[in-house]
Amino acid sequence: MCTFQPKNYHSLTDYQPPTWAEELKSIPEKRIQLAQLPTPIHKWTLNNVPAHVELFIKRDDLTGSTLSGNKVRKLEFILASAVSRGCKSVITCGSMQSNHCRATAVAARELGLGSHLLLRSTDPIMPSFNNLGNLLPSMLCGSKIYLIPKNS
Incomplete structure (x- = not known):
C-alpha cells in the first residue's frame, strides 16, 4: 500500500471569487492548492478549419501527474471544505473506472x-478485476471500496 504523507504546501487559503461570481448564492470560503496552476492555453491547428477560425485548447492535463484534468479544480474546493470542518474522511461515488473517484482517493x-468510494458495478459480488485502471490507484491509496449494483 502506498503511504502518502500530508504535504506542507497543501494549506487552506481564503477564497476570493472573481468579480463575475460575487453574486452567486453559494461561494466556497476556502481553497486548498492541489493543482499546478495556471495551466497553459495552446493554439490548436486542425485540418479543414476555415482560415479565419482560431482554436485554442486549455491544457488541464498538465495540472499534476496524479490529479490531471478538471477534476482537481473542484476537489480544491470540496476537500478544502472537508479539511476546514475537521472531517476525517470523504465519501464519493462513480463507476468502477471513475476518474473522479480516483482523483478524490489520491487527493484525500x-x-x-x-x-x-461507492462504485457502480454490474456484479457487486464478484467484480471483474481484469482491467483495474483507475480502481488500482484508489485501492493503493487505502480507499474503502463499496460495490453498488447498477440499475438496469
Whole structure:
C-alpha cells in the first residue's frame, strides 16, 4: 500500500471569487492548492478549419501527474471544505473506472483524509478485476471500496 504523507504546501487559503461570481448564492470560503496552476492555453491547428477560425485548447492535463484534468479544480474546493470542518474522511461515488473517484482517493490521501468510494458495478459480488485502471490507484491509496449494483 502506498503511504502518502500530508504535504506542507497543501494549506487552506481564503477564497476570493472573481468579480463575475460575487453574486452567486453559494461561494466556497476556502481553497486548498492541489493543482499546478495556471495551466497553459495552446493554439490548436486542425485540418479543414476555415482560415479565419482560431482554436485554442486549455491544457488541464498538465495540472499534476496524479490529479490531471478538471477534476482537481473542484476537489480544491470540496476537500478544502472537508479539511476546514475537521472531517476525517470523504465519501464519493462513480463507476468502477471513475476518474473522479480516483482523483478524490489520491487527493484525500495526500491530505491525510480517508476515502470511501461507492462504485457502480454490474456484479457487486464478484467484480471483474481484469482491467483495474483507475480502481488500482484508489485501492493503493487505502480507499474503502463499496460495490453498488447498477440499475438496469
